[in-house]
Amino acid sequence: MSSRSSSEVTGLLRAWGQGDENALQKLIPLVYDQLHAAARRYMAGERAGHTLQTTALIHETYLRLVDIRRVEWQDRAHFLAVCAQLMRRILIDFARSRGYQKRGGAAPHVNFEEALVVTAQSDFNLVALDDALNRLAKMDARKSNVVELRFFGGLDVKETAEVMKVSPDTVMRDWKMAKVWLLRELRRGTDHGA
């Protein structure tokens, strides 16, 4: 990441957003680099017993990668959506490669403070979530998009509303409904898979 400027990254992102799969191949290592950097921070934070701060730092790392807040684009909305899709694709591939889908989903309970603290809770089943999100998309594409933007894209409610061109209230309602629906899907999956 360090050797590449954020403009280069945005160029790659734009290219990928327009269907250039080669761009993705160049983006993956960048995201992975950032993941590892974030992980190092996480571990350093854990050793110092300073997890809360670390959590914020990790999030910052992510923002640094996509650098969205600094760039004012005409197609900002489109760009953010592309970012979210990119993250979804890379992270799910990562989780899949890690064999997480085999573990059977532990009840996904992740909250900002605890997720990084308790090892056991990292059994978050990203792959199962991805599957459930695909099912949701068939029924209600808007809700699926909201989740993609918020969870994978790391956007807040206002940004999500901006991208989707709906009101923040609608995003909030969609988000709430999608969360309970997805959580239920995951829990059910766990029950059946047990």
Next chain:
Amino acid sequence: MEPERWNRVESLYHSALKVAVNERAAFLQDECKDDDELRKEVESLLSYEDSAADFIESPAFTVAAKLVAEDNTNAPAGPAADTVVSQRFRILEKLGGGGMGVVYKAEDTKLRRLVALKFLPTELSRDPQALERFQREAYAASALNHPNICTVYDVDEYQGQPFIAMEFLEGQTLEGRVGGQPLPTSELLDLAIQISDGLEAAHTRGIVHRDIKPSNIFVTTRSQCKILDFGLAKLQEPDATDEQRSIAAEIVSTEEIPSSLTLTRTGVALGTAGYMSPEQIRGETLDKRTDLFSFGLVLYEMAAGQRPFTGDTALVLADAILHREPTPVRELNRTIPQRLETIISKALEKDRDKRYQGVEEMRDDLELIRREITPKKRLRKWILAAGMIAALAIVGAIFWAAKHLSPAASGLPDVKLTQLTANSTENPVSSGTISPDGKYLAYTDHQGMHIKLVGSDDAQSVPLPPGPRNEAVVWEIGPWFPDSRRFVVHSHPAPANGDDWMSMDTSNWIVLVSGGGPQKLRDSAYVWDISRDGSMIAFGTNFDLTAEANAGDETWLMSSDGTNPSRLFPRGPVCCVHFLPDRKRISYEFDGALVASDLQGRSPVTLLSPSEKKRLRFGDVLWLPDGRSLYTDECKWFMRPDAPCNFLVERRDLQTGKPIEAPRRLTNWVGSSLGGESVTSDGKRVAFAKESFRSASYVGDLAAGRTRLSNSRRVTFEEKGMDAVSDWTADSKSMIIVHNRSGQWRLYKQALDGSEPQPLRPTAEAGGLEEAVISPDQKWIIVQSDPPENNGDIRATVRIMRVSMAGGSPELIFTARNGGLISCPRSSGKPCVVAEESPDRKTMIVTAFDPVQGRGVELGRFALKPDANIGVNIDHLVLCQISPDGTRLAIARSSDGPVEIHSLKGQPTFTISATSLERMVMLKWAGDGMGLFVSRRFLDGYEIVYVDIAGNSQSLWRSQGTWCVSKPSPDGRHLAIYEVEKNTNMWMMENF
């Protein structure tokens, strides 16, 4: 789902969210009318509302970063398996790693024990100052030898990487144990008291932990608490990054503390966020009271299931710790006793001068609550014993045999002891008291209630009515009236599962010596004592376990005919009321103290403070007419064969509580249980119950078809001590016997012809050797060694050791968890197997092992099922045996069968079903592999049954003991049986 339908679900969902929770059902019923499916769909989604609150709220990237961190941590680095470190520790496996370093499981090849090796993170080990500190602290911590502190054995380096060798523990951290949910109060108190014991040991030596937090406290599978990482906390300080320093500075600047105080290299204080004390945040000098604050935070979390202080950033968190009062614990968990909340609040005082000043004060307060909430009817302990031993009557139970030391060379008074009853093992005495004139003993046993003339064999039986609601009852003899013509008895509903009969349904009755059955006096009351003039009865209304945590029973007085009841004390922690010898006052236990007051409960005087009572281990008191008190030191029931339990007398001023005569021990018993003392009015005789254990082994000849066991004879070669038939030699001519004589464990070979037993090898292990099995090649005896600190807990880690038949010391093969049951085939070249429960206790894992090579391949995993006969097998035991030819496993997923035969050669699995496969505690293959000998447990004893592979069963042996297993000979012609018997009888003590 159709879009319209989905929209309807969504709109209903959001509308319902706006309706109060308790009105939602009605709202939905209304809205959905007859469309049940719609209603159910919305209700189902609503039910996830709470748990979804935090769900996917942190971005996926954060989650993924955590996963990477985990991968990095787990990435192979440091010594590989089988590496021998420092010429001593053989690495077995990596257990995990975190910020503070990587931990390995290893075997200490010198001392043959498992250890954990903790390597420092590389970055820290490069800093010479950190390294020096690390070693200094580790040495300090290694001086702490306490059961509640993880023991540090050694500090050394491996390829420049420093590591600590420490006690290997199995279980989970307190963080994992709490897992966001409040702990039950009794468990909380138990763990908290252990933690305070550990802290006290450290503080006494001037060692402050500085980083007490749930992830630094380990709870073993036996619920033993171990504080981890003493001294390590200090390490972090000099290594604080600039970033951390700036945060510390920022925090501190808000407090306007001069930065010179805080920015020195050692002054930077950053404990784990959330568990820091105010003084840590301020960067002040720390003392033991800092640990008490952190301990308070841990207590809070155990009680509330959440941390008292939270914040999204360190700054907010620090502000909360410095300035905010946490939500009172009881607002988050109503079941927490008020007093516990008070303790937590005191520990969390911002000003350390207002906190507890020493952990011992805090522990005493915790213990008071524990006493308060522990049901404390004057339970005849030795009745309970039956239930307790049932709960523990597993292989381990056999070694709790009573060990009688010779009555003392140690200047004990020449006490005269007389056995009053001669009940057999099958019919233990369950309660009894002596009449004030010393003529009669009233007692109960399995056969009923009896009145016996002391000094003769004459006894009459008391006809007993059914219980209050016609159910089975347990009768218990209470106090006598002074006229020696009447006594009180209690009826308790019979326990459903051998557990204690603490209930709200105790009734009391009066029995006349002159004849007739019990006459009901009162329901729902427990009679403590009768005044010396016979006019008054002190009783408690039944303890209400369902009431508020602080509730105890009410204490009342009434006339001896049951009239004029008056309440002495409201519901509260008062128990064990006795009339004092001066006739004008009573004594009772309150808050762990022994208190005296007048008959109206006024002018209370503390006779024994809780700490004094604890120091003397003063159990329930019996007042002797001359004003002395007789008590048993609090006997630790069945915990250890060497646990003492004795009578003592002492005298103190009953007006002031001042001691006059120091406690004097009257007896010198080990491994027996005493209880239920009563005294004659002249104070010369005390009657009590005494329980002791005895083991016996038998061998019999099996008829063809194993339909009968004949010519059974006892093979035990000594009356006292313990010995157990463990296995047979391959020629079926000798049995291997595990023997404990006066505390020394030995293995003997006993020939069938009854000749003198041959000692095999002495074993150095001081614990119980449970099962000894001969290896298939006849070269080793494999023993399962239960370390004494396990206290007979079957789920604890056990050591699987080998002893060469040719001689030598026992050597560790491996450590098995959760009771690990071993069995070996007879055929040479086939592996033995060990069956263990998975940590979640849901699966039985069967692994091959070799006495020399150790653990081998996993042979199978079997999901376990709960037992139907709860109470018979209070805990599930793994049941798995390998067949004599080594080709099949007999396993049961539940103690209630059936038995599955799994082929190790790919043959189909088949199931043996028979009603005689219920209530199993042990399986043994017949020598020819055509059937199984099964030990079954019932409330009143055991049965040995032979079940062939077609499911035909034949009962061979019944035992009234507390444990009974069989050992078939390889040739199928003999069956050895090992059983443990318990007997309980009334005794009388004079001349004390």
